[in-house]
Amino acid sequence: MKGKQSLAKSEYKRKDNIAGYVMLSPWLFGFVLMWFLPMVISIYYSFTDFNLLNEAKIIGFKNYIRIFTVDDTFRQALKVTFVYAIFLVPLRLAFALFVAMLLNTKHKGLGLYRTIYYIPSIIGGSIAVSIVWRQIFGNQGVIMSLLSAFGIVQKHSLLGNTKTALAVIILMGVWQFGSSMLIFLAALKQIPGSLYESARVDGAKSWRIFFKITIPMLTPTIFFNLILQIVNGFRVFTESYVITDGGPLDSTLSYVLYLYRRAFNYFDMGYSCALAWVLVVIIAVFTIVLFRTQNNWVHYESGGDD
Amino acid sequence: MVGMKKNKLNSVLFHFLSCTVGILMFYPLLWLFASSMKSNETMFKDAYSLIPEVFDIATNYQSAWEGVGGVSFLAFLGNTVFVTVLGMAGCVIISLFAAYAFTRIKFKGSKFWFSCVMVTMMIPSQVMVVPQYIILKKLNLIDTRVALALPWFFGTAFFIFMLVQFFRGVPKDLDEAAEIDGCGRISILFRILVPVVKPALVTASIFAFYWIWQDFFQPLIFMSTPSKYTLSLALNMFLDPNAYNNYGGLFAMSVLSLLPTLIFFIIFQRYLVDGIAMDGIKG
Amino acid sequence: MKNRMKRIAALLLAGTMVFSMAACSSGKSGSKDNETSNPSDNTTGEATVTEAQAEPITIKIAWWGSDKRHEYTQQLLDLYTELNPNVKFEASPSGWDGYFERLSTQAASGSMPDIVQMDYLYISTYAKNNSLADMQEFVDSGVIDVSNIDENILNTGSINSKRVGIPLSTSILAVTYNPTVIEAAGAEIPSDSWTWDDYIALNTKVAQATGEPSALVSIIGPFGDTNPFSYWVRQHGGVLFNADGTGLGYEDDAITADYFQMWQDMSDANVAPDPDEQSQLAAVGKEALPIVTDKAATTVEWNNFTSVVSGVNDKLKLALMPSSSEGKGLWLKPGMFFSVSESSKVKEECAKFINWIINSEEANDIIAGERGTPVSSAVRDYMMNSGKMTEQQVEMFGYVDKAAALAGETPAPDPSGIAEVNEAFAKAGNSVLYGQATAAEAAATFREQVTEILERNNAAK
Incomplete structure (x- = not known):
């Protein structure tokens, strides 16, 4: 990485530098105003x-x-968040990709399905969702009735059981796969049809086409979705805030829900900022590792970033 | 003949699968719609039923239309449209420029700035809001609609990163050829790259639209005058757990405020279909 | 090299900006010329406020509530402007969610509204950090007339001998019961002399008849906040928090353990909701509580509950809390306050407005008891005699007089850190119901955590 950079340095052209900063400047302006200064302030608060x-x-x-020494709730929240992210990311991505493939075919009514599948993402974390999820997974819910119909009587519902509540929250995260699906769909549209045609002319089977053409062409998007979902997974807030408010017994208390409580309910903003920066470091480590691996598996038509 | 049969089977299977999953997806919206028609008195007696025991459509929708806190639904809608359109336009265009710079121009510090983009994605907004408030206050922007569009207007990490990934999926020989033809950077961006990544741009616009539309936390903190509130803030004004709540009006307004997002999506999702891909250009 | 210098310069610049911004977060110096309460009074300056009869004044006012409260409060403001044409308002109505998030952010940048509706939960925290003005001078000078307000309830707004809040309403814990359900189960209607044993017996009988939990505590359950528990502790001769707010105010953990045990027994017998059912109740509003939908017999609530839900069920009645005559468990709790921010430039005008709200008949005609039972006994009498009140409101007002006779001294306001204490309490209680701890263990854990929380928040720094 370092070697590459110093090698590249001599290649920077004055014209390119100017063009780059001109194109970047609107974002840069907003970044300094809405992000950089607030970040510096929040780092200051954390001390x-x-x-x-x-x-x-x-x-x-x-x-x-x-x-790192006395806060048990921090450890609990971190654990919850890790479990959430570890399960959510692969499940949501697989599901999103599967549905995107399904919708990338030529059937009637695709627009309707696309819309319907995107609804969970639009409706987000409203009370309607919280009530409906209780209706399905709560103690008078559909799942409980089904279980008892099969003679399985549980003391607690899936949402009320400290061991299973998080699973329901993860399921809700998977349910909101619409955004990832749309991104996959957009990427699938961008794959040149000529690639498929020539493969078909060569007599390749569909699974082979999938693994030899679709997947490699999708890797930039998979990479993007992966990073995005990891970041979002670690920052999960709405699901546990709306459905369970962290309960039962903190079994769904996500990291960001905890730092939100610290900041605004417990009047502990300094501490909350410290928590936030610890989280940033954790997410950054994952992201950096992934970025390092991308040369091994992500295929860029433009030939990478150098 | 056999092939046709197989196709038909495929189609039936496809629709069966899609419908089953679809109902799961659709149900909360259906519930919301049903509840918006229930009378406030019986709202929760039959909370789990989709068919209202007592219909009270007129009262609920009238109360939603009249608004809350002395401000009408149309005023909230106007504010929301203003903030969303401003924020979305800036967000998509500025992210586009930034993504172009990151992928197609070799300039000093680009890696550093790209990692800055990524960090803005990682920091929880819950701790950013107080410093942002202080800065906006210095700029005299607190309690203005512009303040609500501002966090989006200058592009966000999500869109920049997404467009970067899509740009990198486009072969460089495309723009190099154009450069030889004497095209400037701007025309390369708009004539060559934008058409290719059109599905991604449509996707980005759809996301931006509904994210800004239902943006809640920052507006909640930044705004204090109801006549400037967006719809998501208006909805929040309905509820106090210790008082008698007008759930009927709330659900009716929820439905009304979801409609534009749905319509926007339905209109724009068709542009996802004709992603022209690179064939036309290459061929 | 040149680049590095530039970067350092940029960082330094950012640094100075940050500190100048962070410095403004105190907002207590009172000399901020860019933060006048009236954006249009550039000409009036500061000295005019006290003799402001003819000067135009703008008061910023914030409150939380549901849409009904927003509507009539706006009417109140309009009426006040009609009566005092020089006073205009900038209103910030809000739902409960997010109200305090916004308020504390505004406080962080020294821009709180002039008048804020304040909750018992947070008033100590705001007072301790000098965000709220001392209104004593206006009480002394008679701008705010407190002669008809019970001493006990008035003093709940007094923290560290500063009068930081004027209570608007009173509430007292009560048991709301559903006569229809009780009669259908063949049980007896609660009497004013009933005990906790009677309470359990009644609910057990009803629960057996209906097959559903009958002993509710609002939508939040017996561990949702510390108020019902505070009643329990006071009944057993203690107080929940010590005077300086640094720890629990009672010695014997058996008091806590007994409370946990009582609810565990009821929950196990399906007389009270288990935590699972409880979170189900919490997901929807008070209007959906089983007692309102004729499925449960009792709920422990503030005395305004029957009035709040009267639109859905107008058959509910109030009874005294169980064993009310033992110990002095009951106390008059302030429903909510109006406080004036320390940074306000129009404190006296705010005081006049608050006085009008709590004492005037025309204002209370509009409020119509929606913010709870009015604090002023004169206003209560006026409303009782006005004939405009619903049956539920008459009972709600009457309950205050009945219960006040049995009430003990009002405890000191909840210490700062109470939100975290509530969370610890809920966790301790629920850990018992989930069988993860015995009542005694949970009681010990609770004491340990409360001590840590309150010392961190309130120990002299």
């Missing part, structure tokens, strides 16, 4: 006892020390 109402006083690394 203070800021509670939103007081005059922030610098307390050194105390917040960070508290996170």
Whole structure:
């Protein structure tokens, strides 16, 4: 990586530098205003006892020390979030890709299906969703009735059981696969039909076409969706906030829900900022690792980024 | 003959599968719609039923139309449209420029700035909102509609990263050929790249539309005058767990506020179909 | 090299900006000229406020509520402007969700509205950080007339000897019961002298008849917040929190354990909801509680509950809390406050408005008890005699007088950190119901956690 960069340095052209920064400048302006300055401020807060109402006083690394030494809830929330991300990411991606493939065929009514499959993502985390999910997975819900019809009587419903509640939350995450599906769909549309035609002329079987053409051509999108879902998985908030509010017994308490409570309900903004930056580091580690691996498996028609 | 039969079977299977999954997807919306027709008094007596025991469509939708907090539904709608259109336009265009710079121009610091893009995606917005509030206040933008579009207007990490990935899927010989023909960067971007990544742009616009449309947390913090509220804030004004709540009006307004997103999606999703791909250009 | 210098310069610049911004977060100096409460009063300046009869004044006011409250509060503001043409309002109505998130963010940048509706849950935290103005001078000068307000309830707005909130309404814990359900099960209607044993017996009988849990505690359950538990502790001769808000105010963990045990027994016998059923109840509003839909017999609630749900079920009745005569368990709780922010430039005008809200008949004609039982006994009498009240409201008002006679001293306002304490309490209680801890273990854990939370929040820094 380093060698590449220093090698490239000499190749920068003045004209390119100017063009690059001109094209980037609108984003850069917004970045400094809406992201960079707030980030610096929040890093500053993370070293203070800021509670939103007081005059922030610098307390050194105390917040960070508290996170790693005494905070049991932090550990619980981290565990929940890891489990959520580990299950959600592959499930949602596989499902999204499967449905996208299904919808990339030539059938009647595709527009309708596309719309319907996208609805869960539109409807998001409203009360309607929370009530309906309870209706399915709650103690008077469909699943419980089904189980008892088969003679399986449970003391707790899937949502009320500390061991299974998170699974329901993950399922809800998978259910909202619409965005990933659309991105896959867009990528599938971008694959030149000529590639398929020549493969078909050569007599290739459909599974072979899938693995030799579709998947490699999709790798940039798979990579994108993978990174995106990992980031979103670690930042999960709405699902556990709306459906279970972290319960029962913190079994669905996500990391961001916890830091939200710290910030606004417990008046512990400094600490919450520290939690946020710990999370950023965790996500960044995963992202960097993935970016490092992409040369091995992601296929760019443009020939990579150098 | 056999082939046709197989096709038909395929089709039936396809529709059966799609419908089953579809009902699961559709159900909450159906529930919401049904509840928006129930009378407030019986709303929760038959909460789990899709067919209202007592219909009260007129009251609910009238109350939704009249709005909340002395502001009408149309005013909320107007605010939401303003913020969404402004935010979406800026977001898509500026992200497009940034993505182009990151993938097609070799400039100093591009890797650094790209990692900055990625970091903005990782930081939880819950801790960004207070500093953002302080900055917007310095700029005298608190409690303005512009403040709601601002976090989107200058592009977001999601779109930049997505378009970067799509651009990288487009062979460079396409734009190199155009460059030899004497095209400038802007015309390469708009004449060569944009048509190829059109499905991605449509997708981006769809996302941007509904994300800004239902954006809740930042608007909640930034706004304090109801006449400038967006629909998601208006919906929030209905509920106080310790008071008598007008759920009928709330659900009716939810339905009304979902409609534009749905319509927008239905209109634009057809452009996903004719992703022209690179054939035309290559061939 | 040149580049690096540039980068450092940029960082330094950003750094100074950040600190100048962070510094403004205190908002307590009171000398911020860019934060006048009236955007149009560039000409009026600051000294005019006290003699402002003719000067145009703008008061920013924020409250939470449902759409009904937004509607009539706007009417109130309009009426006040009609009566005092120089006073205009900028209103910020809000739902409950997000109200305090926005308020604390505004406080962080020194721009709180002038008048804010304040909850018992958070008033200590805001007071401790000097975000709220001391209104004592306006009480002393008679701008705010408190002569008809019970001393106990008035003093709930007094924190560290500063009068940071004027209570608007009173609530007292009560058992709301459903006579229809009780009669159908052949049980006896609760009397004012009933005990916890009677309470359990009644609900057991009803639950056996209906097959559904009957002993409810609002939508949040017996561990949803610490109020019902506070009643329990006071009944057993303690107080929930000690005077300086640094820990529990009672010594014997058996009190906590007994409370947990009582609910566990009821929950196990399907007399009270298990945590699973409880979260089901919490997902929908109070209107959907089984007691309202004629499926349960009782719920522990504030005394305004029958009035709140009267649109759905107008048959519900109020009874005293079980064993009310033992100990002095009951207390007058402030329903909500109006507070004035420390950064406000129009404190006296705010005080006048608050006085009008709590004492005037015309204002209370409009409010019509929606914010709870009015604090002023004169207003209560006026409304009782006006003949405009619903049956539920008459009972709600009457309950205050009946229960006040049995009530003990109102405890000090909840200490800051209460939201976290509530969370710890819920977790401790539910861990018992889930069989993950015995009642005694959970009680010990609760004490340990509360001590840690309250010391962190309230220990002298």
